Every structure is written in C-alpha cells, then in structure tokens.
Amino acid sequence: xxxxxxxxxxxxxxxxxxxxxxxxxxxxxxxxxxxxxxxxxxxxxxxxxxxxxxxxxxxxxxxxxxxxxxxxxxxxxxxxxxxxxxxxxxxxxxxxxxxxxxxxxxxxxxxxxxxxxxxxxxxxxxxxxxxxxxxxxxxxxxxxxxxxxxxxxxxxxxxxxxxxxxxxxxxxxxxxxxxxxxxxxxxxxxxxxxxxxxxxxxxxxxxxxxxxxxxxx
Numbered sequence: 001x002x003x004x005x006x007x008x009x010x011x012x013x014x015x016x017x018x019x020x021x022x023x024x025x026x027x028x029x030x031x032x033x034x035x036x037x038x039x040x041x042x043x044x045x046x047x048x049x050x051x052x053x054x055x056x057x058x059x060x061x062x063x064x065x066x067x068x069x070x071x072x073x074x075x076x077x078x079x080x081x082x083x084x085x086x087x088x089x090x091x092x093x094x095x096x097x098x099x100x101x102x103x104x105x106x107x108x109x110x111x112x113x114x115x116x117x118x119x120x121x122x123x124x125x126x127x128x129x130x131x132x133x134x135x136x137x138x139x140x141x142x143x144x145x146x147x148x149x150x151x152x153x154x155x156x157x158x159x160x161x162x163x164x165x166x167x168x169x170x171x172x173x174x175x176x177x178x179x180x181x182x183x184x185x186x187x188x189x190x191x192x193x194x195x196x197x198x199x200x201x202x203x204x205x206x207x208x209x210x211x212x213x214x215x216x217x
Contacts (some may be wrong), residue, residue, distance in 0.1 A: 021078035049121025087210030126167035164213025
C-alpha cells in the first residue's frame, strides 16, 4: 500500500472527482479573463456552495460535509489549484480562515445565522488581521476596540485583506486589553456597520483575481 492509499480512501476520490469537474466546467473556460479583470464573479461562491465545495470540513448541521477530515480538504484543495490561479483559490477559500472562530466561539444564535449562509456561498467571509504598521505581527496589532454599552467602538485599519472588498462578514482581530497576544480579541463585524469603510481594491503582481483590500474603522 502506498502512502497516498493509506490516507486517501474512496470517499476522498469522490471529493476529488467532484471538485475537478467543477473547475473544468465553471473555472477553466474563464480564468484567463478573470485574471485580466482582476476579479471573478461573486456568483462563483454560490456555485461552489451548491456543489458542496465550501462546506468540506464543516459540520453537516450547517450544510457542511467531511467534518474534521483533513484529507478531504487536501483532495479538494489540490483540485482547486488545477484552476492555475492561486488568487481564485484564496478568494473562494477565505471562509476557511474567517469562519472557524465564529463556528467555535460565537453565540449559538449568531453562529446559526452566519455559518450556513457562508457555506452556501450566499455570504462571503474574510479574516482581518494584517495591519499597515506590523504585517501579521498579531501580538502587537494596533486596532483597538473599547466597550461602549452593548457595543464596541473600533479604531484602526487593516490591509492586504483577502475578500476584503466583497465580504459580508469580517472576523477582525482587535486589541481589547493590554500589550501582547493576551490583549487581543476577535470581533465579527458586518459590512455596513456605522464607522466601518472598505478601501480600494489593491493591485498585485500575482494572485490578480483575488479581491484584496484595505479596511478602516
């Protein structure tokens, strides 16, 4: 038995075949134009959700499949990269860095609303950590959130945020306490929240079809 056979079973092959057909049908005929345009259609999220691609690795109760199956995720990722575009894969996959904190820590009412929408491709999720002053030096991030009654008042900015322009939900790393990583919290901020604005779509040398943006609070 080869090493690959040891880890990948017939269910993983089904995942691989399904994602490969999706890429051949929905992406490869258009990817050159999307790279030139520096964006891909938002509708592709819905199509990927309907095909079950976005839900791989997530609980069935929210519309996912293969919960906790790392190798199903690996198989899907390898097939997605047949698109030839790291930017497209990063854009479609931004939920995988923004959604897990919501799944793990959000209150049930919020989790039950947000997670199914994102896995279905109806809403887009982004993670906002990187800042102009410190890259991804999370322990020293500057964006601050101060409790104001039932809300937080957030001040600061983020940059190089994947899916930043089109996202509906943002998992935002903020400082609610003192120095270092112990003072950092995560807030779920929706597009349209007063005081939150999305900046320009950033030009890039590669990953051109990935939506990459600045955020301001």
